[in-house]
Amino acid sequence: MAENERVPGERKRRRPTSSGVVLSADLIVDTARELIDTQGAQAFTVRKLGAALGADPSAVYRYFRNTEELLLALADRLIGESMAGFAPSGDWAADLRDFALRAYRSALRHPQIAVFSTVRVTGRPHEQRAVETGIGLLLQAGYDDAAAVRHYHALVDTALGHAALDAGVLRLAPAQRAADERAWQAEYGSLPAEEYPVLHRVRDHLPVMAGSAVESALDLLIAALRSEAPG
Amino acid sequence: MAENERVPGERKRRRPTSSGVVLSADLIVDTARELIDTQGAQAFTVRKLGAALGADPSAVYRYFRNTEELLLALADRLIGESMAGFAPSGDWAADLRDFALRAYRSALRHPQIAVFSTVRVTGRPHEQRAVETGIGLLLQAGYDDAAAVRHYHALVDTALGHAALDAGVLRLAPAQRAADERAWQAEYGSLPAEEYPVLHRVRDHLPVMAGSAVESALDLLIAALRSEAPG
DNA sequence: CAGGTTACGTCAACACCGTTGACACAAGAC
DNA sequence: GTCTTGTGTCAACGGTGTTGACGTAACCTG
Known part of the structure; x- marks a missing residue:
């Protein structure tokens, strides 16, 4: 439980990727969501996510410990959306x-x-x-x-x-x-x-x-x- | 639909594997089932199945077109078992x-x-x-x-x-x-x-x-x- | 404005995965 | 005994998630 979280609150050093995109946990979740929506669930892989982000796939691991953590973040967002108009x-x-x-x-x-x-x-x-x-x-x-x-x-x-x-x-x-x-x-x-x-x-x-x-x-x-x- | 089935009825040439096991569709399904039961569902991979059989993983494809076909065969067997004592x-x-x-x-x-x-x-x-x-x-x-x-x-x-x-x-x-x-x-x-x-x-x-x-x-x-x- | 730390993006690599095509050989047919 | 061919094996392809080393750019200090 030592390095439980990867996201230590706020990011200070916002270095753009080689393609010019500035990463963030939110952007990654957004892109993952878009990927699943447009290409289907089986199109969601870390490597394709990286490509969609315009970044090296391994950059994702600076924000989430593994894909499970990422999906968990996406899950709560979707729960919110699905109940939005209720x-x-x-x-x-x-x-x-x-x-x-x-x-x-x-x-x-x-x-x-x-x-x-x-x-x-x-x-x-x-x-x-x-x-x-x-x-x-x-x-x-x-x-x-x-x-x-x-x-x-x-x-x-x-x-x-x-x-x-x-x-x-x-x-x-x-x-x-x-x-x-x-x-x-x-x-x-x-x-x-x-x-x-x-x-x-x-x-x-x-x-x-x-x-x-x-x-x-x-x-x-x-x-x-x-x-x-x-x- | 040309080569729809891999298993053309009966097998005539029953050559044992290098470890001495004689393969059959039934044996493969049995072994797959045992693998899932003892090691958990995520332990089921074609390669592990091959190892458990004492055969090269690709031998499985002589009996089933792909893993989906294999699981389908396993599915029907399990349906039968679960209803056995009903x-x-x-x-x-x-x-x-x-x-x-x-x-x-x-x-x-x-x-x-x-x-x-x-x-x-x-x-x-x-x-x-x-x-x-x-x-x-x-x-x-x-x-x-x-x-x-x-x-x-x-x-x-x-x-x-x-x-x-x-x-x-x-x-x-x-x-x-x-x-x-x-x-x-x-x-x-x-x-x-x-x-x-x-x-x-x-x-x-x-x-x-x-x-x-x-x-x-x-x-x-x-x-x-x-x-x-x-x- | 200069220098030092270091966060973070990148790269290469590892160990897996399903599947395929070429190949060798032994089993069965004749 | 010879021929055919079914079948097990091998090597390879392209994919996967994840990790560790590395360099650099971004911020902080002065």
């Missing part, structure tokens, strides 16, 4: 759904972050604000402290978990994705009724399995929360 | 919970597979059996074809999504994990009541956020399915 309507159930969907959508674009912000506690301002808001909605519903925390945890992890899975689909080449979609119809649609009576019966509905289940899942969760709410 | 009790709701938890637990040990078997359709026997069983339980509950498929999708993806997240926690070094657990108490437990009234109020319950939310989430899903069931 305005509670007063209907706690609808608000919770919106809250969870925002988390999902943000995580979907940044899958590395999704797993991350569940796994690690950023402990940073945006995360704290979001947790405050989310648990608050459940208290508003009439749940006691323990239940509010437990249900918040279930809801957020479900949203982020679906994001982690769905991000995997987006990562597939479009051709592969189309092939898999067809597989639900072709391979599953033609199974013998004797051996697979259920699959045979529901065969027309199987292609929906290729899409995301996040809304179905959230709807069920919210329905349960609504019917169990003490208030 | 015995429906007749209580469809309880059975669904068991079904989902089996998927969760299996995926938790093999996170790469978790994302995978949601993303890609293996189209292999074990997968088909599992889907047949799961959707069957929802039909038994009285849901119509479309709803049964939709709810099955939501349930399974939720279980696997939580597995993907929770696997990230397991991957952390124990020290890091303990530190994060304490963070929920330390950083979050000491927030000022004025600025964070909710977090201040529920501070004693926050450490549960460090654990898995899968059971809470599944309980809510099952509760919703139970109360919405037409039957």
Whole structure:
């Protein structure tokens, strides 16, 4: 824990890189974010980040101890952004759904972050604000402290978990994705009724399995929360 | 699609490796599985797999086109194993919970597979059996074809999504994990009541956020399915 | 305005990774 | 016994994260 932090408060000596850019922790996070947004998550590597910055890749390590630290910083920023336009309507159930969907959508674009912000506690301002808001909605519903925390945890992890899975689909080449979609119809649609009576019966509905289940899942969760709410 | 498959049915020429092992697709999948089980998911690399097999890593490519194909084969095997002891009790709701938890637990040990078997359709026997069983339980509950498929999708993806997240926690070094657990108490437990009234109020319950939310989430899903069931 | 410290950008290197193409050889076919 | 060819091996390519040495420019002191 000796040299725990790489960023000792303020930078004094701001030497530009060979390409003229002046680095900073913020700029690095910005660029990383842009890289992921435009090129996809798998395009994020330290070396490509360096190239995008116009700097040697190893310069990043002057600001973050490793890529994990960098992603952690990016995570909190994204949490903040995803909750930026959130305005509670007063209907706690609808608000919770919106809250969870925002988390999902943000995580979907940044899958590395999704797993991350569940796994690690950023402990940073945006995360704290979001947790405050989310648990608050459940208290508003009439749940006691323990239940509010437990249900918040279930809801957020479900949203982020679906994001982690769905991000995997987006990562597939479009051709592969189309092939898999067809597989639900072709391979599953033609199974013998004797051996697979259920699959045979529901065969027309199987292609929906290729899409995301996040809304179905959230709807069920919210329905349960609504019917169990003490208030 | 010309050389779609690497494994053309049967192998005739079974030449042992330099270490004396006779390779086969099954042996490779077995070894991969063992590697992940004993060393953790991040220990699975083609090169380590080669070493564990006592063969040159590139020999794997005689049996699988790439690592993705190999993982796909492993995925179906794991689906089979996880459902091996499954015995429906007749209580469809309880059975669904068991079904989902089996998927969760299996995926938790093999996170790469978790994302995978949601993303890609293996189209292999074990997968088909599992889907047949799961959707069957929802039909038994009285849901119509479309709803049964939709709810099955939501349930399974939720279980696997939580597995993907929770696997990230397991991957952390124990020290890091303990530190994060304490963070929920330390950083979050000491927030000022004025600025964070909710977090201040529920501070004693926050450490549960460090654990898995899968059971809470599944309980809510099952509760919703139970109360919405037409039957 | 001169000199000294040193933070920080750069470079080269290390140890990994998945994957491929050339090659040699032994197993099976005839 | 000879031929074909499947299959294990080897070396190499281009990629990855990360580290340590190094020089220089930016700031501080005077």
